[in-house]
Every structure is written in C-alpha cells, then in structure tokens.
Amino acid sequence: MIGDRWTVLIIRDAFLGRTTFGEFRDHTGAPRSTLVNRLDKLVFNGILYKNPYNYTPLRFEYRLTDKGRALYPWALLIWDWDRKWADTAEDQLPQRIYHKGCDSWMRPVAACAHCKEPLALRDIGHSVNHDYTAPTANTRSKRLTRARSNRGGAPADKSLWHVTDVIADRWTPQILAACFFGIGRYDDFRRKLGIATNILSDRLKQLVETGILVRNSYQESPPRYRYELTEKGEALYPITLALQQWVLEWIPQANTLPIHLKHTPCGKTLTTAVVCNVCSEPLKAHEVRFVFRDDKSRDNIK
Ligand SMILES: [Zn+2]
Numbered sequence: 624m625i626g627d628r629w630t631v632l633i634i635r636d637a638f639l640g641r642t643t644f645g646e647f648r649d650h651t652g653a654p655r656s657t658l659v660n661r662l663d664k665l666v667f668n669g670i671l672y673k674n675p676y677n678y679t680p681l682r683f684e685y686r687l688t689d690k691g692r693a694l695y696p697w698a699l700l701i702w703d704w705d706r707k708w709a710d711t712a713e714d715q716l717p718q719r720i721y722h723k724g725c726d727s728w729m730r731p732v733a734a735c736a737h738c739k740e741p742l743a744l745r746d747i748g749h750s751v752n753h754d755y756t757a758p759t760a761n762t763r764s765k766r767l768t769r770a771r772s773n774r775g776g777a778p779a780d781k782s783l784w785h786v787t788d789v790i791a792d793r794w795t796p797q798i799l800a801a802c803f804f805g806i807g808r809y810d811d812f813r814r815k816l817g818i819a820t821n822i823l824s825d826r827l828k829q830l831v832e833t834g835i836l837v838r839n840s841y842q843e844s845p846p847r848y849r850y851e852l853t854e855k856g857e858a859l860y861p862i863t864l865a866l867q868q869w870v871l872e873w874i875p876q877a878n879t880l881p882i883h884l885k886h887t888p889c890g891k892t893l894t895t896a897v898v899c900n901v902c903s904e905p906l907k908a909h910e911v912r913f914v915f916r917d918d919k920s921r922d923n924i925k
C-alpha cells in the first residue's frame with residue numbers, strides 16, 4: 624500500500640496539512656498521471672478520503688482517514704531518521720518537534736508498549752510462525768525511482784526524499800527485514816525472500832551505495848561476502864516496527880505475520896509504541912507541534 628516513493632510523499636504532505644490536488648502536485652513534484660493514480664490507490668486502500676469542498680464546479684480535497692492518521696507514529700520516525708541521516712540543507716521539513724504533553728522539545732522514539740523501554744535491535748527475539756503462508760511474490764523488475772525535480776513551476780519539497788529512496792520500494796524493506804533477523808549472505812537473501820537475482824543484486828548495491836549496508840569479505844577463495852547493517856541502517860529498524868504495528872492494527876488480512884516478535888527484556892509479545900523521549904508517553908497528533916526553522920512563534924510556543 625505504501626511501498627512507493629510518491630505515496631510516501633503524498634502521506635508526508637497530508638500530515639503537513641496539504642489537501643488539494645494542486646498542493647500535492649507542487650510539493651511532491653509527481654507527474655500528473657502518476658499523482659492521479661497514487662491518490663486513487665490511497666483512497667481505494669482507505670488511507671485518504673475525498674471530501675467535496677466546492678460544488679460548482681465540483682472540487683475535492685483529500686483528507687486522511689483514521690487508518691491514514693494511524694500512520695502518524697511511523698511518519699514521525701521517518702521524519703526523525705531523515706533529519707538525522709539525509710542532507711537536509713534544501714528541504715522544507717519542520718526542524719523540531721514540541722510535545723505539549725510534557726512541555727518539551729522532543730524526539731520520537733519507538734518503545735515497547737508494555738514496559739515502555741526504547742526498542743533496540745538486540746532486544747527483539749523472533750520465532751518463525753509455522754501457520755503463515757506467504758502471498759505470491761511479484762518478481763517484476765523495477766528500479767527505484769530516484770528523486771527528481773518537477774518540470775516547471777515551484778520546486779518540489781525535497782524533504783523525505785532520502786528516506787523514501789531507501790524504504791519506498793517493494794523489495795528493499797524485505798531485504799532490510801532479513802538483515803534485521805541476521806541474514807547477510809547473498810544466497811540466504813535469495814532463498815529466504817524468493818527475489819529474482821537481478822533485483823537482489825541491484826537493491827544490495829543501492830543499499831551499500833546509500834550507506835545502509837556494508838559488504839564485508841568472510842572468505843577469500845572463492846570470494847564470499849556478508850552484508851551487515853551500518854548504524855544508519857540499524858536506525859531504520861524502529862520505522863519497520865512502527866509500520867508492522869500499523870499493519871497488525873489496520874490490515875485485517877495481515878493479522879498473522881511470518882515471524883513472532885518478542886521484547887526479550889520484559890518477555891511480552893512485541894507491541895510497538897512511538898513515544899516522546901522526554902516523558903515516554905505515546906505521541907498523539909494533537910499534542911505534537913512541528914516547528915519550522917523560520918517559524919517566529921517558536922520561542923513563545925507555550
Ligand atoms: Zn518490553
């Protein structure tokens with residue numbers, strides 16, 4: 624549903640209060656036909672709904688449904704990752720987040736909903752769910768659509784371009800998920816994920832180029848390599864967990880996942896909550912305020 628760069632950028636804009644076709648077109652920089660297609664899919668999948676705001680002529684705006692708004696914790700983590708790891712010189716992303724709940728500047732953190740501890744990769748245990756049957760894999764090759772400018776008009780909003788280059792693709796999140804479970808050898812990726820070799824090679828190369836994975840030699844003859852997550856790559860883990868939590872809560876047909884996850888320190892089945900790093904309370908949209916770099920009101924925000 625959201626494994627596509629334009630879709631992620633539309634959701635970004637919806638959370639920033641953009642609602643009309645023209646606003647989405649200007650800010651995402653998506654070609655018109657692509658934007659029509661992605662908005663239709665988001666409506667079809669129940670993430671956006673069309674709301675008439677003018678009757679003669681008939682005009683619609685696009686607003687987030689409850690299911691769409693439930694992506695908020697995931698969107699906060701994407702914002703946080705992009706702000707830390709992308710070159711944000713040109714972007715229009717809000718620079719800071721203020722939490723009204725505890726009256727503090729804050730960062731969103733993925734935490735265990737049971738014991739409230741921040742989630743670390745080493746603390747998540749997993750076991751295979753033997754009742755799970757995988758959906759049929761679509762092996763059509765498609766290169767990642769790289770960030771690009773729209774032709775003419777205002778320059779597109781470049782915020783989140785880096786993170787969408789990495790995660791907004793059908794296969795890349797699956798490769799990353801395999802890495803999170805300790806898979807690192809080419810043959811193991813191929814066997815476990817059922818990816819066509821050309822796609823797998825292409826995505827691994829891109830993940831190395833973007834600094835998400837490093838390729839380490841573990842055998843000289845014949846040469847063999849292992850792909851390992853960098854710090855930047857490991858920092859994508861909370862985003863994956865937040866998205867998985869959304870899938871469990873909002874996609875009824877996905878209520879079984881191939882793997883059971885457990886938070887080892889407290890022993891409970893993993894439920895991910897995105898919380899404030901200062902007060903550890905779950906973040907709700909109406910209690911969070913984004914502050915832009917040039918926002919003059921930021922010093923008297925209270
Ligand atoms: Zn826990």
Ligand SMILES: [Zn+2]
Nearest residue numbers: 722725899902
């Ligand atoms: Zn707080």
